[in-house]
Amino acid sequence: MELSAPDYIVLVVADLERAIRFYSDVLGLRLAHRAEAYAQFDTGRTRLALYTRAAMGKTLGIPLVAPSEDAPAFELGFKVDDAEAAYAEIVRKGARPVTPPIDRSWGQRTAYVRDPDGHLVELAQDLGRS
Secondary structure (H helix, E strand, C coil): CCCCCCCEEEEEECCHHHHHHHHHHHCCCEEEEEECCEEEEECCCCEEEEEEHHHHHHHHCCCCCCCCCCCCCCEEEEECCCHHHHHHHHHHCCCEEEEEEEECCCCEEEEEEECCCCCEEEEEEECCCC
16 A cells, blocks of 8 residues: 555534635635535645534544644644735634744744634745755
């Protein structure tokens, strides 16, 4: 068996309409497909999808509880040309701020916001240091 790049990433969300509005209106992603409790965005090779917590619980056959904001399990990262501008714009559009842009030792300027379900979204700008 050989695995390559992920085909898709699915975020489990409480309210599909609210999450769609965030990812399309705030982050500017294009909605590609919608079917009942599922939505998928056109994000290139690795697609980003949303699935309701209730539907995922039914799919798995187990009840699911919402994750805690103080114990994030992952981050969804996007490369940006200007972390300061991107952060300001999406916070103005309604994203919940977590960490404003800051230069990191690994050569990026990063900022973090949360989506309506508390998932972390990172904005990463390469600084091009030599």
